[in-house]
Amino acid sequence: MKKKRLKKQLDGDNLGVNFVGVGDNFFLSYWKIFDISLFGRPRVDLLNIIGINLDSGTKKYWIATVNPEFVMAAEKDRVFKDILKKTSLNVVDGIGLIWAHELDLRSQISDLRSFKKLVMAFNVGMEVLRGKHKEQISSGADLILELSKMAKEKNKKIFLLGGWQDRAKKTAEFLMSNYLISNKNIEWCVGEPEVENEEVVKKINKFKPDILLVAYGMKRQEFWINDNLENLEVGLVMGVGRSFDYYSGELKRAPGWVRRMGMEWFYSLIKEPKRFKRQLVLPKFIWKVLFSQ
Numbered sequence: 001m002k003k004k005r006l007k008k009q010l011d012g013d014n015l016g017v018n019f020v021g022v023g024d025n026f027f028l029s030y031w032k033i034f035d036i037s038l039f040g041r042p043r044v045d046l047l048n049i050i051g052i053n054l055d056s057g058t059k060k061y062w063i064a065t066v067n068p069e070f071v072m073a074a075e076k077d078r079v080f081k082d083i084l085k086k087t088s089l090n091v092v093d094g095i096g097l098i099w100a101h102e103l104d105l106r107s108q109i110s111d112l113r114s115f116k117k118l119v120m121a122f123n124v125g126m127e128v129l130r131g132k133h134k135e136q137i138s139s140g141a142d143l144i145l146e147l148s149k150m151a152k153e154k155n156k157k158i159f160l161l162g163g164w165q166d167r168a169k170k171t172a173e174f175l176m177s178n179y180l181i182s183n184k185n186i187e188w189c190v191g192e193p194e195v196e197n198e199e200v201v202k203k204i205n206k207f208k209p210d211i212l213l214v215a216y217g218m219k220r221q222e223f224w225i226n227d228n229l230e231n232l233e234v235g236l237v238m239g240v241g242r243s244f245d246y247y248s249g250e251l252k253r254a255p256g257w258v259r260r261m262g263m264e265w266f267y268s269l270i271k272e273p274k275r276f277k278r279q280l281v282l283p284k285f286i287w288k289v290l291f292s293q
Helices: 043-056 068-076 078-084 095-109 114-129 140-154 167-179 197-207 220-231 243-247 256-260 264-271 273-279 281-291
Strands: 002-009 025-033 036-039 061-066 089-092 158-162 186-189 211-215 236-239
Touching: 025 095, 036 068, 043 089, 043 140, 043 236, 061 068, 061 140, 061 220, 068 078, 068 095, 068 281, 078 220, 095 114, 095 281, 114 281, 140 158, 140 167, 140 211, 140 236, 140 243, 158 167, 158 197, 167 186, 167 243, 186 197, 197 220, 211 220, 211 243, 220 236
Parallel strands: 036 089, 061 089, 061 236, 158 186, 158 211, 211 236
Antiparallel strands: 002 025, 025 036
16 A cells, blocks of 8 residues: 555646645545555545535546445455556545555554554454544445435436335435435436336436435446446446445434444344345455565
């Protein structure tokens, strides 16, 4: 991993965003993990970026919410890694990435032997679990709510794609009820295989959403966005994994104190033990961070 800071001018940059900072400049911060660039500023700055893009009507602005599972999948699938290099922003969705980044920063200061690095890794892990650095985490589930607030305030349209059965519809009903979004400003579609992709694209383009949220699950949703974005009339597009499960009422979210620790994934594992096999990727991620750099 390495960290770099890219200087951006107020008259625009390759992300299609203008910023207001100290004087005439704003610094966009990025860091890399296994050749995947991640947005390195707090969530409040991410929301500022999103808000500016919505105000300016930026088209096809693509955000991926990346967690350790993404990273390990990209290590095995070069095509998937290349897709993550095409996004406008990759944001951090998981304390594992925060832990890896903080450990890397401190390891650069000291030349650590294996045992000392393990001790440092444990200490950094405890910091993260106590909620330190939590402002850098931007989960898809939380961003749905933030985007809904913006949509209401800015009179923008949201399209929900994917989820199982009628979960997109139920999530839309939840957002209309809790965020007072007009039924004229929200639409949904379960997508494939129930609805052919050609019809999905037509429905999205007829609605012309400012925000498109795709809940096809990790990797499949990124491949879908990559394959279809050129033909879509959309503003912001973001994959949100299983987030519709929460807001449709099908799955209870972890308590606030668990989410603040960044342990929502563990809570979900307890509620759904069948996910255990999938979560075996986490020890592999930890091992790779500790011993592959």
